[in-house]
Each structure stands twice: as structure tokens, then as C-alpha cells.
Amino acid sequence: MNPKITIIIPTTTDRGLLLPLAVDSILNQTVQEFEIFIIGDGMTENSRSVILELVAKDARIRFFDHPKHSRRGEEYRHEALRTCRSEYVTYMCDRDLLLPNHFQNLLNSFKKGNFISVTPYMAKGNEIFYNVISMSYFMKRGGVLSAVGHTLALYRKLPYGWRTTPEDFPTDVYMWQQFLSHTDCEPFYALEASLLYFKRGDHPGLPTSERYKELKYWVEIIKNPAILQNYEEDAHRKLLLEYVKIRTSWFSIKGRNIGELPEAIMNRIGLIFQKILK
Known part of the structure; x- marks a missing residue:
């Protein structure tokens, strides 16, 4: 039986430390009919070993291992989507965490559109805040990576799909604008929050070891309803x-x-x- 939803996790270099936490938040979803595509963009050996251990534990996880791309490995995502077996596609940043109802929230939203975003909670220290955007903002730039989903059918209608992003332009926004400009796009923005979004901050963001400590704190919170x-x-x-x-x-x-x-x-x-x- 084909999965209901495919989730793509782009990752790079030393982020293997974070992936077990991110993947566990997927494995704990109330909707279990899914497949996970981990897209490696220049992984270290340690990170590669962590990913292979995850793959060995669950047949729903696939690893696409690639050398470092000039940008964010956008074409690698396009290549992986050629093998997608589900009707719906979503994404996850390797530094974010999903709440258990996230996939159900997405599936409910897909009843109202073919390009969607749910609302994330933004985690700051030991607090969370609604990261709500206006509909006009969504129509111009979409949402954060981990909140967005689309149908595979709409993706296949796009002129390009994932492609190398111009310098100094946000990778995700460049992709979302391709969806939003298509005549068959039916956008929908859902107000229900179902994930924790951790803002990167100034480039290159927190060291992976510090980010791990931050995520681990929230993993324990999510475990206790x-x-x-x-x-x-x-x-x-x-x-x-x-x-x-x-x-x-x-x-x-x-x-x-x-x-x-x-x-x-x-x-x-x-x-x-x-x-x-x-």
C-alpha cells in the first residue's frame, strides 16, 4: 500500500546529530502511512553513519546521498521526488520538530488546497509563540519549510520544480513562488499549529552541538501531552x-x-x- 504522505528532510555536513530527534518526531505521528526521504548534501562520515542507522531501523526511511551542491541541493530534492509514491508531499528542516498531530493537520488542510502551509510555533528559549502570517504574505512568499505541503500532482505541473536558487535569494521562497504563480495552484493557509520552528538566526546559526541541546529540551516536552x-x-x-x-x-x-x-x-x-x- 502506498504511503499517504512523503516528507523530505534536506540536511548537510554535521547535522547527523540532530536527525534522530527530527526523525523521531515523524515516527511518533498519529498518521503512520508515510515515507521519509533524507536528502544528504555533502554529509560528514559521522552524519552518514547516523542516517544509515536510521534507515536500518525503519523501512519507510530512504537516504539520498550526494556531494555538496553549490547552493542547497535543490536538484537533489527534485530527483528524489521522481520516486515519490504518495499523493502529498511535505518538508522538514533538520533543526525543527513535529508535534504528533502534524500529518493529520496537513491532511485536513489538503481538503482545502493543493499548496498549503500550517502555522508553526516559534520556539525561543523555554517559550513558544504563534508564528502566524497574513494571507497576503503567504501568497507572496509561502511559509517556512517545515510548515509547507503540496500535492505531487501540482508539483508535476510546474515548469521546473526544485532548481538552483539565485545567490542571495531564499531557497524555499524561490520554490514556493513557482507554485503560487501556477494557474492550477489552490493555496490554503491553516491556523492550527502543529510543529516547533527553530529560527536559524544569523548565518551559519547555532553550532550543531548547541542546537542539539535546544531540541532535546523540547523533545522531552513533546513526550508529555x-x-x-x-x-x-x-x-x-x-x-x-x-x-x-x-x-x-x-x-x-x-x-x-x-x-x-x-x-x-x-x-x-x-x-x-x-x-x-x-
Whole structure:
């Protein structure tokens, strides 16, 4: 039987230390009909060994091992998608973590579109925050890698698919804009959060050993549904406080057009009330 969803994890160099944590968050999904494509872009020997151990433990995991690409190994992703057996495709950054309901959230969203993004929680220290974007932003740039999904059918209609990104341009945005410009694209942005997003920060980001410590902290939180719920409820409270702040000071919002605020705000507050009423 074919899997319902394919998840692609692009990775590079010494990130093997992080992959068992990322992959475990996939293996713990409530939806178990999936396949995992790990796309290696110039892996170290230690990282390669870690990946091969993961492959040996679960037949749903495949490893595509490649030399270092001039950019991010975009063509390697395209090559892997030629072997995809599922109807739906999603992605995962090797420094992010999925909550157990993530695949179900994606599948629910695919009922409403063929190019989708769910909402991530942004992890900062020992807190999480809703990383909600406006629909107009989504239509211009898509979402973060780990939040986005698309149908394989739509991907096969694209003129290029994954290809080398121009210098100084975000790799993922370059790909998402190809989807969004296609006439058959049906975009949908879901407000339900189902993953933890860890921002890289200034290039090259945290050393892998430091990132591992950060992820390990949150892995333990995710394992305990009651504790995770407390963190999510705290994120709801912070969102409500943000709404109050916006109501009292419209011009405190940075990086958004004032005309976009009402829709974004009301959607976010609607999500809070949905959570409260459950």
C-alpha cells in the first residue's frame, strides 16, 4: 500500500546529530502511512553513519546521498521526488520538530488546497509563540519549510520544480513562488499549529552541538501531552495579550501593512477562542 504522505528532510555536513530527534518526531505521528526521504548534501562520515542507522531501523526511511551542491541541493530534492509514491508531499528542516498531530493537520488542510502551509510555533528559549502570517504574505512568499505541503500532482505541473536558487535569494521562497504563480495552484493557509520552528538566526546559526541541546529540551516536552498543553495554552495567552496591545497601539506592529492587520488579527483571535471552546 502506498504511503499517504512523503516528507523530505534536506540536511548537510554535521547535522547527523540532530536527525534522530527530527526523525523521531515523524515516527511518533498519529498518521503512520508515510515515507521519509533524507536528502544528504555533502554529509560528514559521522552524519552518514547516523542516517544509515536510521534507515536500518525503519523501512519507510530512504537516504539520498550526494556531494555538496553549490547552493542547497535543490536538484537533489527534485530527483528524489521522481520516486515519490504518495499523493502529498511535505518538508522538514533538520533543526525543527513535529508535534504528533502534524500529518493529520496537513491532511485536513489538503481538503482545502493543493499548496498549503500550517502555522508553526516559534520556539525561543523555554517559550513558544504563534508564528502566524497574513494571507497576503503567504501568497507572496509561502511559509517556512517545515510548515509547507503540496500535492505531487501540482508539483508535476510546474515548469521546473526544485532548481538552483539565485545567490542571495531564499531557497524555499524561490520554490514556493513557482507554485503560487501556477494557474492550477489552490493555496490554503491553516491556523492550527502543529510543529516547533527553530529560527536559524544569523548565518551559519547555532553550532550543531548547541542546537542539539535546544531540541532535546523540547523533545522531552513533546513526550508529555499535559506539559505540552501548558506551553500551548501559554502561547494562546501571549497571543491574546498581543491582540490587546494591538488594539491600544496599531502602529506598534512592525513589518506589516496596516491594511493587512484586521484579517490577520481576527484569524488569530478566532483560533484562541476555538481552543478555549474545545
